[in-house]
Amino acid sequence: MNRIKLLFFATLRDRAGTKSMDIEIPSDLTIQGLKDKLAQDYPNLAQSMSSVIVTINREYAFDEAIVPQNAEIALFPPVSGG
Amino acid sequence: MNRIKLLFFATLRDRAGTKSMDIEIPSDLTIQGLKDKLAQDYPNLAQSMSSVIVTINREYAFDEAIVPQNAEIALFPPVSGG
Amino acid sequence: MQTELPTIYSITEDEIDLDALLAAITLDSTGAAAIFTGMVRGVTRRDDPHETVYLEYESYVPMAEAKMKQVADEIRAKWHVIEGIAIVQRIGRLYPRTPTVLIACTAAHRDTGVFDAARYGINRLKEIVPVWKKEVGPNGEEWVEGDYVPKPGE
């Protein structure tokens, strides 16, 4: 198993109801696998998972990427700074 | 006759040796005529008269323009602000 | 060539001080600066006209600062003549007329791409720097969503 930190921002934080959580995931889970798991475990997040942006250790990450050990994973909508 | 005020800036001021002077000129003198007169009366200014920029009452003026009564005439090199 | 070119990038809750930032990215060889700032609009007329009471900004701060540095690196890669760069995003609750973001680029001369560099900087910030704003109006609040999806390697 792999213990990771999840961070939620903006609409994702509102839906998750929390800024962050630590969870355990299977080793070698992909980002796509993580999104599927979150959609299942947290129904409020399910509708966001198709368009969510994901980062691994503060770099943009994509569906096929493997979640590394002890990763910091952030989930958020497209950015709107400025 | 027409009494006018002359203002000199930058290199023109250095060559004239003064910031301003009041002079009398014939009525209906053109800017070209004024430049010719200044070149004759103030030899230090002669070499500047071919490239000098002239204004009448704070608007750019050209050789054929007639100098109006009581005009404020400025003479200066191309501007270099910024 | 200067050995150390000033690059400032920060997420802050403090007021943006243009004069101080400009001074910090001015070298002895600097003759020109192009600066872009964005402010909170109290009244928006284009697209979906509306009024804004305030904007509430939040950021994923450590990643945002890293991405701001990346934007600065991209600017330097495209415009080699750029001397100093400042990229600042203010967060928190910001009211109309308040500057929220600044991108400033300096160079020896103004005809060197310094304007284009600043424009590129604000466009990239709005694409890849993780900052979000919630708009609070007279009739409720709503997250403003961007539309850019970063590509691998960004």
Next chain:
Amino acid sequence: MQTELPTIYSITEDEIDLDALLAAITLDSTGAAAIFTGMVRGVTRRDDPHETVYLEYESYVPMAEAKMKQVADEIRAKWHVIEGIAIVQRIGRLYPRTPTVLIACTAAHRDTGVFDAARYGINRLKEIVPVWKKEVGPNGEEWVEGDYVPKPGE
């Protein structure tokens, strides 16, 4: 449409205060500003490389301010969306790294020509606003001469 759009134009011996000028040309509908500033270079590498101890600026003040207003009018005629404009030239003895000139334009959005408007403003200022500078270096002083000759109607 605002009934009164702020336009600031001045020749001054005082420090240029970017934050105050920006605030003065920000309306409730303003979302973007493009600002250009020029500074005294202590070291110039391009063309004729040299060092500068200071620049001494002078101006034909009443005409300069009238021509700055004309530049602002030209900007508004070309970019109808511009909200506020500030054009400030500092004169007197100015040392390296000191901001000497500022052109700032504001608009509701950044994709409205606000960058081009500021660039146009500085280019026009350097053509038609009567200001001159004398460069004082380690080995003497020399007037900097421009090369633009105004056309009738300018």
